[in-house]
Each structure stands twice: as structure tokens, then as C-alpha cells.
Amino acid sequence: MFKKRSQNHHDTDAAEREAKVRLLRESIGPLSGRSFKFCTDACLRRYLEARNWNTSKAQKMLEETLKWRAEYKPEEIRWHQVEHEGETGKAYKANFCDRQGRVVLILRPGKQNTNSHEGNIRHLVYRMENAILNLPEGQGQMTWLIDFSGWSLNNNIPIKTAREITNILQNHYPERLAIAILYNPPKFFEAFWKVVKIFVDQKTHQKLRFIYPNSKDSQEIMMSLFDKENLPKEFGGKATLEYDHEESSRLMAQDDVKTAMFWGLDSDEANGKHKSPAPPAT
Numbered sequence: 001m002f003k004k005r006s007q008n009h010h011d012t013d014a015a016e017r018e019a020k021v022r023l024l025r026e027s028i029g030p031l032s033g034r035s036f037k038f039c040t041d042a043c044l045r046r047y048l049e050a051r052n053w054n055t056s057k058a059q060k061m062l063e064e065t066l067k068w069r070a071e072y073k074p075e076e077i078r079w080h081q082v083e084h085e086g087e088t089g090k091a092y093k094a095n096f097c098d099r100q101g102r103v104v105l106i107l108r109p110g111k112q113n114t115n116s117h118e119g120n121i122r123h124l125v126y127r128m129e130n131a132i133l134n135l136p137e138g139q140g141q142m143t144w145l146i147d148f149s150g151w152s153l154n155n156n157i158p159i160k161t162a163r164e165i166t167n168i169l170q171n172h173y174p175e176r177l178a179i180a181i182l183y184n185p186p187k188f189f190e191a192f193w194k195v196v197k198i199f200v201d202q203k204t205h206q207k208l209r210f211i212y213p214n215s216k217d218s219q220e221i222m223m224s225l226f227d228k229e230n231l232p233k234e235f236g237g238k239a240t241l242e243y244d245h246e247e248s249s250r251l252m253a254q255d256d257v258k259t260a261m262f263w264g265l266d267s268d269e270a271n272g273k274h275k276s277p278a279p280p281a282t
Contacts, residue, residue, distance in 0.1 A: 050174035079252035085123035089243025096230035103142040110150025141178035
């Protein structure tokens with residue numbers, strides 16, 4: 001009896017949520033072109049999830065994203081436009097997945113190589129779009145591995161840039177992050193974190209894990225998330241962490257063709273000849 005009632009309750013919840021997906025689609029009205037391509041049912045569910053299934057709040061959030069995408073044109077950013085930002089391997093897609101098959105993005109703030117506000121933002125947006133393009137079928141989220149080796153307050157991105165990146169990730173890529181591993185942050189990271197965490201919403205905050213190599217609890221978390229054979233030594237695994245810029249550039253150029261095909265871009269747009277504007281000043 002109890003199991004049957006529980007199943008009925010689950011079915012009711014699922015039916016209610018699908019009804020809200022339909023309501024959200026009706027609320028945003030008819031779409032065309034890239035906006036239509038972007039707003040899949042899975043996309044609408046992510047926006048509803050991000051706003052605790054409040055349809056009006058999800059609608060506002062989604063409409064703001066559609067406006068941002070129309071102006072910023074993240075799908076038009078091409079590797080050759082941001083390649084200089086990626087030369088040191090400060091952010092790239094790993095060649096392994098986590099235990100749930102999710103794409104892993106490796107971030108290495110200690111490899112920061114420019115102070116460009118727009119450049120850093122465009123590079124990370126490009127990496128996000130590329131990671132999403134490479135998500136396995138049925139998988140909507142990714143995992144972040146943040147390696148703090150070599151990081152200091154001297155080579156950190158400006159607070160203004162960190163704030164803008166946080167806003168873009170939270171507001172325009174909702175529910176794309178499964179979990180973010182902040183691996184072995186130094187003591188002085190606390191000062192930077194006290195400022196940045198003001199901009200981090202509660203849902204994102206709950207996905208952050210501060211991991212320390214000498215902590216047994218931390219080691220258990222890492223082993224629950226990753227296969228030790230695939231995990232780089234820098235994160236407590238056995239593999240070697242290498243960033244081959246030439247090979248990465250070759251793969252990104254191939255993915256740029258896939259991106260153009262996915263969005264149905266013409267030849268000029270596919271080659272990145274339409275320059276995306278800088279994000280609005282904060």
C-alpha cells in the first residue's frame with residue numbers, strides 16, 4: 001500500500017513538472033532560429049529547477065538568457081579568437097569523465113596568463129559551450145576540477161571579472177554544474193573567497209566541495225566521484241595531467257565545425273567573422 005501511494009505521489013510530481021514545462025513554453029511565446037534550437041524541453045526543465053519550479057521566475061530567467069545570447073552570441077565564438085587565453089591550459093576539457101559519465105572541465109587558476117576582462121570571460125564561455133556540445137546523450141551536467149597549485153593573489157583574475165563570470169554561469173547556464181571540486185586551496189584563498197562568495201547563489205554554493213589531500217573525508221569524496229586510474233596525480237589519482245596546446249587547438253577547430261553545424265550557421269558565422277560584443281559593465 002505504502003509503495004503504491006509513494007509511486008502515485010511520484011507520478012503526480014512528474015506530471016505537475018511536465019505541465020510546468022508546457023506552461024513555460026507557452027509563456028515565452030513562439031520562438032525561431034537559435035532561440036528555438038536552444039529552448040528544448042530539457043533546457044526549460046533546467047531553468048525551472050534553478051528557480052524551484054516557479055514558472056514566472058523561470059520565465060524571467062530564461063528571457064534574460066535569450067536576450068543575452070542574442071547580444072553576446074556565445075555560439076559564434078571560435079577557438080582562434082580565444083586561443084591566446086588558452087595557451088597555458090588554465091581551462092580545458094579533460095580526456096576523462098567522472099564515474100557518472102559527465103564531462104570534466106579542469107580549471108587551473110595558477111596558470112592565469114592575461115588580465116583581459118573580456119578575454120577571460122569569452123574564453124570560459126567558449127569552454128562552457130564546447131563542454132555542452134560534447135555532453136553524452138541524456139547528460140545535461142558537467143563536473144569542474146579546480147587545481148589551485150601555483151595560484152596566488154598576484155596571478156588571480158580581477159574581482160570584477162570573477163563576479164561577471166559567476167553571474168553568467170549562474171544566470172545563463174543554470175543546472176549545468178553537477179559539482180565543483182576546489183582542490184587544496186591555499187590559506188590565503190579565504191580572503192578572495194570571502195569577496196566572491198557574496199555573488200554565489202545558494203544552489204551553486206551547495207555544489208562546491210573544498211577538498212584537501214590530507215583529509216580522509218576528502219579522499220573518500222574524490223574516489224566516489226572519479227576512477228583513480230583516470231584521475232591525475234594532482235588530484236590524488238594515478239594519471240598524468242598534461243595539457244597539449246597544439247592537440248587541444250586541433251580538437252577545438254574540429255569542434256568549431258560541429259558547433260557551426262549544430263546551430264546552422266552560415267560560412268561567415270562558422271568562421272567567427274561576427275565579433276561578439278563584450279558583456280555589459282557591472
